[in-house]
Amino acid sequence: RDQYHTVIVAGGAGFIGANFVRNVVSTTNWSVVVVDKLTYAGNLANLESLPVERVDVVVGDICDENLVNSVASSADAIVNFAAESHNDRSLHAAKSFLKTNVEGTFVLLEAARRFSIRYHHVSTDEVYGDLPIDTDEAFTLDSPYRPSSPYSATKAASDHLVTAWTRSYGVQATISNCANNYGPYQHVEKFIPRQITNLLIGTRPKLYGAGSNVREWLHVNDHVSGIMRVLEFGRIGSSYLLSSGIGVSNIEVLRLVLELMDHPSDFFDHVRDRPGHDRRYALDSASTRSDLGWSPTYTDLREGLCDTIRWYSENTNWWAAGKRGVEEQYRRFEG
Template identity: 60%
Template sequence: MADLLVTGGAGFIGSNFVHHVVAHTDHRVTVLDKLTYAGNRASLAGLPEDRVRLVEGDIADAELVDGLFAEVDAVVHYAAESHNDNSLHDPRPFLDTNIIGTYTLLEAARRLDRRFHHISTDEVYGDLELDDPQRFTEDTPYNPSSPYSSTKAGSDLLVRAWVRSFGVRATISNCSNNYGPYQHVEKFIPRQITNVIRGIRPKLYGKGENVRDWIHADDHSSAVLTILDRGEIGETYLIGADGEKNNKDVVEMILEIMGEPRDAYDHVTDRAGHDLRYAIDSTKLRSDLGWTPSFGDFESGLAATIQWYRDNEAWWAPAKDGVEAFYASKGQ
């Protein structure tokens, strides 16, 4: 048994990790979350109170962070401002959370000698051409294209520097696009699913040719737990499940699974600087640490996700109208 601190544990990927830890280990978890619009207490509902504690606070609050680090054995750092569209509208929160927040956590890990795992994204590598046979590896140079991805790249570099300069016991993982339960309705897949549930036509940026490498959040969680347990200090591991799909195919698959015509969607103005293609090569994680994904079939994982949103409208409904009003104001 260990005591874990999970930053951003009331957000989408973080809350899925907390559920995974409770289901598959005997660890106790303290969640530190600022509970901005992307964090939701309801995402942790039903978890045992003797194993999961929620602390509302900012990862940039050094005094609070030091106190929580003193109580745990290891830290998994999910907390981040993570929505590309929001970063284009107002970059400053991304600097405050992704750079200053990560710095604050690393300093606590250094002072208290705590095991630290940093969650990052494949977006730090920029994008690939649609017909490029290559995929991202741990050696791919960073080439971020948005305020979001550039601040995540900066946070990765801070972790590497604190390992080399101060001996912090840290690892990094860069993951492809996640889908699954508890994802905010501003994001691509849940937005389209909840649109169909509400009788609204899904919206597709541009021609929908942009490719993402999808992984179910539970597979991401199992990979992170594997790295935390067996990863080599100072190493970076790429997490992916060979789930490359273009956005057009994803929208049409959602419509088909939900019993609607495959062409029942609208094209909207493309996002500025929209990356073309992400693709992850997770060979190192699989060969060195023995990890494999459980959801090898994207369509079955998507069907399970659709059913979760059908069954949990009370969770996502409060945010839906505001999200659609925001996109409507931008013609999207």
């Protein structure tokens, strides 16, 4: 860990970025410079109570070359979480996804190249597309990129930029492709926090289609610990797959949330399915686990959901103000 002194965390005021910053502060002596545009998904409250002498927050856009160069000139590494991250939004307005996810990555890579600093790219399992529901197949590092949604297409494009900048210009970069995350500070537009907060305000959860789509759920703490391992031990030019092996259908996740929150198992509405809805994601993370000596600590979804439900129940101030707007937006999407 001594190889880094100052690390730029792009998108550090979002869900996973903020959990990463919290981990860095408690497990290293690095200084952190958060660069975040504070879109609807960025929230300074996610970084509350962190020591100001360790965490500097620069409000700005990763597409802004001057800003990025000015912070990169005195840093050792960039870890890029900054993105437009929600599939449903990408189906309605894709432009900002192209701008931030593709152009923003380009600007950060150019800065990493110019100042010869380490770059780590936080990406997703969705770049591989989806799998049939009733198989045990899982994506590996050899699987072809076949993204389905505007969001995942821009993430795939950004991964390709990283690979090209490493090969063409020798940028010291790594990529991690991670499964679905859950845990504290996740925006209430996403599946698990949306349903937990619906129940907390007495609204029926909303399930897309029949709910048979499968996601592989990894607690955000385990994602963050995986990224830390890549930063310490990752091979330049390599990608790493971070996943839990906990593949569960949406309806099963919802029934577990309903049970843990003392509601009947049929207390939800089926709503219109997401267009082009990816059926199943699964990653084979065996090689990452052995290469990095990493494995998730949350091996039981029930336990992770209990902790997450407790967090949302105890932090209503964090999410209550934004909840109505999110649900209004979903009604517009459905309309």
